[in-house]
Amino acid sequence: MAILKGNAIVGQSGGPTSAINATLSGVIRGASFSENISKLYGMKNGIEGFLGDEIIDLSYLFDDEDKLSLLESTPASALGSCRKKLPNLDTPSDVYSKIFDLFKKYDIRYFFYIGGNDSMDTVYKLSEYSNHIDYEIRIIGVPKTIDNDLPITDHTPGFGSAAKFIATAISEIATDCSVYTMNAVTIVEMMGRDAGWLTCAAALAKEYNGLGADLIYLPECPFYDNEFISALERELEKHPNVVVAVSEGIRYENGNYVGASNQSGMVDVFGHKYLAGTAKNLEALVKREIGCKVRSVELNLLQRCSSHILSNTDIEESVKIGASAVKLAESGKSGEMLIFVRKNTECYEVEISSVPVSMVANKVKYVPQSFINDEKNNVTKACIEYMSPLVQGERQVKYENGIPVHIRLK
Numbered sequence: 001m002a003i004l005k006g007n008a009i010v011g012q013s014g015g016p017t018s019a020i021n022a023t024l025s026g027v028i029r030g031a032s033f034s035e036n037i038s039k040l041y042g043m044k045n046g047i048e049g050f051l052g053d054e055i056i057d058l059s060y061l062f063d064d065e066d067k068l069s070l071l072e073s074t075p076a077s078a079l080g081s082c083r084k085k086l087p088n089l090d091t092p093s094d095v096y097s098k099i100f101d102l103f104k105k106y107d108i109r110y111f112f113y114i115g116g117n118d119s120m121d122t123v124y125k126l127s128e129y130s131n132h133i134d135y136e137i138r139i140i141g142v143p144k145t146i147d148n149d150l151p152i153t154d155h156t157p158g159f160g161s162a163a164k165f166i167a168t169a170i171s172e173i174a175t176d177c178s179v180y181t182m183n184a185v186t187i188v189e190m191m192g193r194d195a196g197w198l199t200c201a202a203a204l205a206k207e208y209n210g211l212g213a214d215l216i217y218l219p220e221c222p223f224y225d226n227e228f229i230s231a232l233e234r235e236l237e238k239h240p241n242v243v244v245a246v247s248e249g250i251r252y253e254n255g256n257y258v259g260a261s262n263q264s265g266m267v268d269v270f271g272h273k274y275l276a277g278t279a280k281n282l283e284a285l286v287k288r289e290i291g292c293k294v295r296s297v298e299l300n301l302l303q304r305c306s307s308h309i310l311s312n313t314d315i316e317e318s319v320k321i322g323a324s325a326v327k328l329a330e331s332g333k334s335g336e337m338l339i340f341v342r343k344n345t346e347c348y349e350v351e352i353s354s355v356p357v358s359m360v361a362n363k364v365k366y367v368p369q370s371f372i373n374d375e376k377n378n379v380t381k382a383c384i385e386y387m388s389p390l391v392q393g394e395r396q397v398k399y400e401n402g403i404p405v406h407i408r409l410k
Contacts, residue, residue, distance in 0.1 A: 002332045003036060004036060004109050004110075004136060004138065004330075004332075005036045005037075005038070005109065006036075006037070006038065006107045006108065006109030006110070007037065007038050007039040007040070007041060007106055007107045007108050007109065007110070008031055008034075008037045008039070008040045008041070008108065008109070008110035008111070008112065008326075008329075009040070009041040009042070009043060009050070009055065009103075009106070009108050009110070009111055009112070010024060010027045010028075010040065010041070010042055010043070010058070010079070010111075010112040010113075010114065011042070011043035011046045011047060011049075011050065011079060011112070011113050011114065012024065012043075012046060012077040012078070012079045012080070012081050012114045012115065012144075013046040013047065013081055013082055013083070013084075013113060013114070013115035013116075013118075013119040013122065014081060014083060014115045014116045014118055014119050014144075014145070015081070015116070015145070015146070015304060016075065016076040016077045016081060016304055016305065017075075017144055017145065017146050017157070017158030017161070017162065017304050018075045018158065018161045018162070018165075018304060018305055018306060018307040018310055019144065019157045019158040019160070019161050019310070019314050019315055019318040020076075020077055020114055020144045020157070020158060020318075021071045021072060021074050021075075021076075021077070021078045022071075022072040022073075022157070022314075022315045022318035022319050022322070023114050023142055023144060023157050023318045023319070023321060023322040024042075024071065024078060024079065024114060024322060025068045025071045025072045025319055025322065026318065026319040026320060026321060026322020026323040026324075026325070027040070027112050027114075027142070027322040027323070027325055027326060028040060028058055028061050028062065028068060028071075028322075029068065029319065029322070029323050030322060030323035030324070030325065030326030030327060031058075031062070031110075031326055032062035032063070033326075034326055034330060036109075036330055037109075037110060037326070038107075039057060039059050040057075040058045040059055040062075041055045041056065041057060041058060041106060041108070042055060042056045042057075042058045042079045042409065043055055043079060044056065044079060044080050045079070045080035045081060045082045046079075046080070046081055046082035046084065046113075046115075046119075047082065047084055047086070047099070047113070047122055048082035048084040049080060049082065050099065050102060051095070051098060051099065051102075053102060055106070056079075056409065056410065058409070067407060070398060070405065070406070070407040071407050071409075072315055072318075072319060072395075073307055073310060073315070073395055073396075073397050073398070073404075073406075074307065074406040074407050075304075075305040075306070075307040075406065076305055078407065078408070078409045079409060083118070084122075085118070085121070085122075086121070086122055086125045086126075088125075089125055089128055089129060096125075096126075096129045099126065100129070100130075100133065100135055103135065103137060104135065108137065109136065109137050109138065110137070110138050110140075110326070110329045110330075111126065111137060111138070111139045111140065112140050112142055112322075112325050112326070112329070113139075113140070113141055113142065114142040114143075114144050114322070115141070115142075115143075115144060115145075116143070116144060116145035116147065116149075116150060116156070117145070117149065117150060117360070117361065117362055117363065117364065118362070119141070120141045120143075120150075120337055120357050120360045120361040120362070121361045121362050123139055123140070123141035123335070123337065123357045123361070124141075124335070124357045124358055124361040126139050127139040127334055127335030127357065128335070130334070131335075137334070138329040138330075138332070138333065138334040139334050139335060140325045140328055140329050140333070140334065140336060140337070140338070141336065141337035141338070141357045141360070142321060142322060142325045142337070142338055143156045143157060143321070143337060143338060143339070143360075144156060144157045144158045144318075145158055145159070146158045146159055146161075146162035146191065146198060146303060146304045147159070147191065147192060147193075147195055147197060147198065148195070148197035148198070148365070149194065149195040149197065149364050149365045149366070150337075150360055150363075150365060151359065151360055151363045151364070151365045152339050152355050152359060152360060152365075153337075153338075153339035153340050153341075153360075154339070154340040154341060154342040154350060155340055155390055156340075157314065157317060157318035157321060158304070158314065158318070159197065159198075159314070159390060160311035160313055160314030160317075160390035160391055161306075161307075161309070161310045161311045161314045161315070161391075162198060162201070162303045162304055162306075163197075163198065163200075163201035163204070163311070163387055163390060163391050164201075164309055164310070164311045164314075164391040165302065165303060165306040165309050166190060166198060166199075166201040166202055166204075166299065166303060167201050167202065167204035167205045167208075167212075167391060168205070168309055169188075169299060169302070170188060170202045170205040170206075170212050170213050170243065170245060171205035171209045171211060171212055173186060173188060173243060173297065174186075174205060174206070174209075174211035174212050174213070174241075174243045175209075175211050177241040177243060178211055178241055180240065180241060181240055182240060182292075182293060183236050183240045183241075183290075183292040183293065184240065184241050184242070184292060184293040184294065184295075185232060185236075185241075185242045185243075185244065185286050185290070185292060185293070185294040185295075186241070186242070186243050186244070186294070186295050186296075186297065187244045187246060187279040187282050187283055187286070187294070187295070187296045187297070188202070188213070188243065188244065188245050188246070188279065188296075188297045188298075188299065189246050189247075189248055189278050189279035189296065189297065189298045189299065190202070190245060190246070190247055190248065190299055190303060191247075191248055191299075191300075191303055191304070192218070192219060192247035192248055192249050193219070193248065193249040193275055194219055194249055194364050194366070195218075195219065195220070195364055195365065195366050195367060196217075196218025196219050196220055196247040196249075196250075196367050197367055198247070198303060199216055199217070199218055199245050199246065199247040200216065200218070200367060200371065200379050200383055200387060201387060201391075202216055202245035203216060203245075203378065203379045203383065203384055203387075204384065204387060204388065204391065207384050211243075212243065213243050213244065213245040213378075214235045214242050214243055214244065215228075215231055215232070215235065215242070215243075215244045215245070215377045215378060216244075216245045216246075216377060216378045216379055217244070217245070217246045217247065217250050217376075217377060218247050218250065218367055218372065218376075219247050219249040219250050219251060220366050220367050220369070220372060221372060221376040222251065222252060222253040222376075223250045223251060223252055223258055224252070224253070225285060225289075227376075227377075228282070228285070228377075229285070229286070229289045229290065231375070231377050232244070232286065232290060233290065236290075236292070244282070246258075246278055246279055246282065247278070248275040248276065248278050249275055249278075250278060257275065257278070258278050258281055258282065259275060259276060259277035259278030259279075259280070259281050276298065276300075279296035279297065279298055280296050280298075282296065283295065283296040307397070307404065307406075308397055308404055309394075310394070310395040310397075311390060311391045311392065311393060311395075312392065312393025312394055312395050313389065313390060313391070313392045313393050314390060314391075315395050316393075317340065317350065320352060321338050321340070321352055324338055324352045325338055328354055333354065335356060335357055335358075336354040336355060336356055336357055337354060337355060337356075337357045337360050338352055338353070338354050339352070339353050339354060339355055340352060341353050348389035348392075367379075367383070370382055371383035371386070
């Protein structure tokens with residue numbers, strides 16, 4: 001193992017999750033035990049803030065267990081986030097030279113970036129650039145995303161807690177709806193542009209609580225209005241209150257989003273459309289075709305920031321993968337992303353490994369067809385068995401004056 005001594009820096013990027021700070025805590029914990037890292041800096045607002053020379057010294061947290069524990073149950077990105085896309089390496093730009101000048105200024109020899117698909121693009125480009133200059137640095141991607149759509153890894157930090165919130169919310173919604181005898185449809189919209197993992201989590205409520213989503217629609221399958229209405233009518237014959245879970249990204253066979261008429265058409269720097277309004281459009285469809293009472297609910301940001309109902313499994317794994325990132329970099333690896341590998345054992349168990357970040361950046365892991373029922377309106381037992389271990393356990397949350405306490409990094 002080549003020994004490399006110097007300072008480290010960590011950043012958070014993309015959409016926040018309720019577990020992304022647990023991963024940050026893991027990096028801090030890993031750095032605190034390192035004999036090769038003198039200081040750990042944090043980027044304010046990811047690579048965008050770093051380009052503006054906005055960093056903070058995180059070393060003061062090394063020996064403060066109370067603050068680290070509080071950080072692990074604090075939602076959103078404590079360091080701030082960004083959605084900055086770095087230019088292609090073959091495009092004339094001084095961005096990379098500026099970044100590496102800052103690395104040299106602060107003697108940064110270890111770079112950790114916590115994020116999803118687009119953030120791994122940043123990790124890939126920086127690691128590729130570093131291969132062609134005379135400056136030794138180890139650049140590591142640490143996964144996060146509630147969307148659970150990063151390839152190769154069994155699952156992503158943040159998904160388990162978001163899935164736990166969704167299953168709980170669906171269970172509570174279905175229980176509330178069940179008190180009436182009149183026909184009614186409630187349509188609940190979850191995040192998920194291309195992959196429907198979050199919406200799959202709605203199935204956990206009915207599986208384990210008896211009441212939950214009766215129908216589930218994912219982006220992986222084309223959506224048909226007539227089949228949706230027919231399925232609703234069949235469910236209404238069984239019981240008067242039907243709950244439907246839909247991904248925001250469900251599309252018709254022609255590729256148009258179901259919620260297109262309610263969307264702004266705006267896109268982010270990575271070309272992703274801002275989605276919303278799918279459940280609202282389906283509400284109008286049900287009113288027109290069936291005429292019963294119908295309402296739409298959009299869970300929106302609550303899916304990624306509900307830290308009062310964290311999955312303990314998710315948080316513990318998030319801390320471990322952050323600490324493992326430090327060990328991976330110290331072992332001499334660079335340009336890699338950490339992954340979870342589920343062991344083929346009777347009880348749930350994962351080990352942490354890594355793959356070249358090029359295998360992950362800008363790629364999407366879809367819900368497999370084996371997880372979707374033949375009618376394309378629900379999930380299979382295999383899907384439920386995959387998700388169930390990820391939502392297990394509760395995290396002790398600190399309260400003051402009846403409100404959860406969160407930490408703010410300065």
